[in-house]
Amino acid sequence: MSLWKDVQDLVGGEQNATILAVSISVGLVFVTTLLIWLCRGSRARGRNFLLIGLNGAGKTLMYSQLRYREEKHTVMSVAENKGKVHIRDNKIEKVFDIVDIPGHDSLRKILLEKYLPTARGIVLVVDSSSFSKDVRDVAKLLFSVLATSSVRRNRASILIACNKQDIPTAKSAKLVEQMLEKEIDALRTTRAAALSDTDDTRSSVQVGKSGKEFSFADVHPLSVRVAECCAKDFDALDDRETDLNRVIDWLLASAA
Ligand SMILES: Nc1nc2c(ncn2[C@@H]2O[C@H](COP(=O)(O)OP(=O)(O)OP(=O)(O)O)[C@@H](O)[C@H]2O)c(=O)[nH]1
Ligand SMILES: [Mg+2]
Incomplete structure (x- = not known):
């Protein structure tokens, strides 16, 4: 009471x-609310950049x-590698x-469940030299990422990295893009048909615009x-077009 006096x-x-x-009191409530909002916001946005893709695409x-900055000898990954770049x-x-994230099917599934909610950016690494045979599996993986609610909520940036451009049979970025768009368009149709069979419309997420090619x-x-x-x-490599500079530029732009 004497303090109040x-x-x-x-x-x-x-x-x-x-x-x-x-x-x-009002000031304290405002500052506390602001701090809670800022903490939640940064967690929701995610901070990790994930390297995902099929086996042997070149992620590791x-x-x-x-x-x-080293060309290490790699073998098929059986666990994730995590570190600061x-x-x-x-x-x-x-x-x-x-x-x-390892490309092995079951491992990838478990690790994507763990890490996708933490993703700020996702690099889908593609082996451009074997893309014709991989296109369907790559499209399925990308489709599931695009439809994942945490990825959409965090507005993660996605880079399709068309790797192994040093191999003469490598497909160009333009071709990889066109082939993936076509394949995802086909996947959307099959998925819509599957959903109409089960009538499970609640879980359907619209990937791309409806009524328009993907x-x-x-x-x-x-x-x-x-x-x-x-x-x-x-x-x-001297050629800026075919080393990792474009991946680095994208990382810098996505973090800005
Ligand atoms: N020519 C060429 N070979 C590459 C390139 N990137 C990766 N490789 C080779 O491709 C093979 C597979 O590379 P990894 O990095 O182990 O592939 P990964 O995507 O980690 O594969 P998983 O761990 O099985 O998912 C290795 O022999 C690499 O040396 C590239 O740009 N050009
Ligand atoms: Mg690996």
Whole structure:
């Protein structure tokens, strides 16, 4: 009570002291709400950049090149690789949390459930040299990512990295993009048919615009980019078009 008396004396009367007390309480509530909102917001947005794709696409080699600037010998991954990648952008060093997810079917499923909700960005690594035979499986994987609610909620950026451009039979980014759009369009039709069989319309998420052929331009709120790259001999290659620079540029743009 004597503290309250002191405050009244200090601010010149009971009314002023009450106004001060109310203002402080309102301020505290506002700051606390703002802090909770900021913490929730940053968690919801996600902070990891995931490397996903089929077996042998080059995810682990890409991870090794980005993280250690080294061309390590890789074998089929049986666990995720997680680590920080440091990239210099005009004199400022930026740090990215990268997770390399194994392509093995069942492992990938478990790890995607774990990491997709944490994704700020997703790099779908594609072996461009064997793309004709892989297109259906790659499209299925991409379709499921595009339809995942946490990915949509976090508005994750997606890069289709057309890897192994050093191999003469590699498909160009344009061709990979067109083939994937066509395949996803076909998948949408089959999925719609399957859903009408089961009448499970609640779980259906619209991927692309309905009544229109599927296009990566219509995947709002997500954004999909396509780029050519080569994880092999990263430093040895002079050609900016075929090394990992486009992946690095995309990482920097997605984190901005
Ligand atoms: N020529 C060429 N070979 C590559 C390139 N990137 C990866 N490779 C090779 O492709 C093979 C598979 O690469 P990994 O990085 O192990 O593939 P991964 O996607 O991690 O495969 P999983 O762990 O099985 O999912 C290795 O022999 C790599 O050296 C590339 O850009 N060009
Ligand atoms: Mg691997």
